[in-house]
Amino acid sequence: MPLAASRSRRRLAPKERKALILDHTAAMIAREGVAQLSVERIGKEAGISKSLVYAYFPNLTELLRELYQREMKRFRRLQAEAAATATTFEELVRSITHVYLTYMHERGLLIERLQSEPSVSQAHDPTEFSRDRAVDYLTEIVIHHFDLPRDIARAATDISFGLPASAGAYLQRGNLDLKTLEDLTVTMIIGTIVHVKDEYVVRRQPLRAPTS
Template sequence: MSDADPRPDHATGSRAGHRRRLDPRVRRDLILDQAARIVLEEGLSAVSMEGVGRAAGVSKALVYNYFPSKTLLLSELLVREYRSFRAKARAAADQAHDFENLIRTTTRAYLDHVATRGALIQRLLGEPLAAEAVRSVEGEGRQATVNFFGRAVEREFGLSAARADTVSDLLMGLTSAAGDHLIRVGGDLDEVENMVVEMILAALRQIADRTSEGGD
C-alpha cells in the first residue's frame, strides 16, 4: 500500500518530500475520523472520496488505496464505532465489583456512547450496505454479550443456563430502547440510567422468585 502523496500533509504540517510518513493504521483512522466529521456536520450525502481526502490532507487516490469505495468507507466507519463501544463495555465490565455494579457500569457505558456517538451511528445505519456490513459483526458480539451476562445472571440468581441466556438477551433490548429514547427525545442521562438498572434488577428478581417457587 502506497502512502505517497505530493500534497502538504495537514496532519503533520510538513511539506512534500520532507513530511513524516504516518503509520498506515494512523492514516486509516485519520481518514475515518474525517469521514465521521463530515457525516455529523453535513450529512451522509455530503460524503465523497475527494472531500474526505481533502479534509484528511491526502489525495482522493490515497483514500481509494485504503477504501476501494465510498460504501466500504462508510461500512468500516460503522464497524469501528461498534467495536469502540464493545471495547468500552468490556472495560466497564472488568471494573465491576458486584452484579448490580456490573449492570450499572455497562449500562452507563452504552448510554454514554449513544449520547456522544449515537447521531453518527444512526446516520450510518441509513446506508443499507453499511448497515449490512456491521450486522454479522454485531451478531457475533451480541451472542458473546448474552453468554457473558447469562453466566453472571446464572450465578447471581440461580437460574438455569438456558433461562439466564434468554433473560439476558431480552433485557439487552431494554438497554437498546433506552439508547433509542435518548437519541429521539433526549433526557437526563443519570435518570435514564437509573430507570434501566432498576427495571433490569426488578425483572431478574421477579423471575428468580417465580423460578424458586416452581413457576414457569
Template sequence: MSGDSAAVRRGRPPQTEEQAEEVRARIVDATAAVFAREGSRGLSVAQIIEQAGLARPTFYRYFGNASEPLRAVLDASNDGLVGGIRAALAGTDEPVQLGIRLIDAYVDWARGHGPMLRPLFAELHDPGSPVSAYRERALDDIRDLVRKTFGELGRPVPAALDLDAALHVCEYVVYRLSAGTEPGSDPDPALATEARITMIRVLLVTLGTRDDLAYAMELPGLFPDP
C-alpha cells in the same frame, strides 16, 4: 533521463509509516463526520475528501471506496461497545452492581459518538444499511461474553430470548438518554438515575435468579412501594 528516474522526481516524497497512519486516521475521521450528517446512504468519496481536505488520489491510496473507511468507523464503534461490556462484566457477581456497570458501559459508549449517534440509531434496524450488520455482530459478541461470564461465575446461563430482551432494553435506554442530550455531554443526572433503575429491574428479571430478586426487594428505591 530514464523513465524510472523521471517517475521518482515527479512523484511525491515517500511517507513514513507514522505519516501514512495520520492520513488514514484523517480520512476515517472525515468519514465519521460525513456519516453523522448524511447517514450511510449519503456517504460518498467526494464528501469525504472535501471534509478531510485531501485530494482524490490521496484517498484512493488508502481506501478503494467510501464503504471501506465507514467500516473502520463501525469497527471502532463495535470495539468500544464490546470492550466496555467486557470490562463491566469483570469483577462482580452482585446483580444490582452488574446492572449499574452495564448501563454505564452503554452510556460511556454513546457519549463518545457525539452527533454520529443519531444515524447509528436511525440505521440499526435498516437491513440495507451496513450499520445493521455491524450491530448484529456486536450483539453476537456481547451474547458470547455474557454466556461465558455467567458460566465462569457458576450462574445460570440466560435463555436466548431473555438475553436478547435485556440487550435490546439496554440499547433503548441509551437511545432515550442520548436523544435529549447535547453531543459529548453527560445525560441529565435524574434521567440517568431513572435509566439505571429501569435497567437493573430488567436485568434482574431477565438474567437474575430467585435469590437475586429476593435480595433486590430489600433494597430501598429499586422497586416502588405497594
C-alpha cells in the same frame, strides 16, 4: 483551529492520515447519516484531495466497512473492560449501561447508521461483534447469580439487553440527561430480572392444603 487545518501543516504518517479520514467520516455520519456521504465530501471535510482518500480506500464501501470494524472493536473493548472491573451484579449492569450511553452521547447514532447499511455490516464475520455472544456471556452470570433455568435466564437477559439501546435513542432526543437515563435503565434491568426470579420461584412452589 479546525482539526484538518492543524494537521495539514505537517506531513502525516500513513497511519495518522488513515485515522484522520476515518475520524472525519465518523463525524459526518453521526451528524448527517450515510445517504449524502461521498468520497469527495469526506476529502473536503478532512482538508485533503479526493484522490488522497482513494489512495487509502479503494471505494466508499470499503471506507465504511473499516470504520464500522474500528468502532465496533473500540465499543466492545470498552464494554469488556468495564465488565471486568465489576464486583457485584449491579456494578456489572451499570458499567455496561454507562459505556453504551456514554458512547451514544459522544458518537451519536454512528454504529446504528453503519449497521443499517447491509454492504457494511454484513461484510464481517457475523459472530465477530455479535449481540448473541454478549447475551450468552451475561446469561451465564444471571444463571449463577439468580439460579434461574438457562432458557428463562437467557430470555430475560436478551430482552433486558435491548433496554440500553432504547435509552440511547431517548438520550438522542434530549428528553433526559445521561445520568438520569443511566439510573433508570439500570433500575429497569435489575428490577426485571429480580421480578422474573421472584415470580419463577412462586410459581414453582408446591400447593399447600388450606388449614382449617
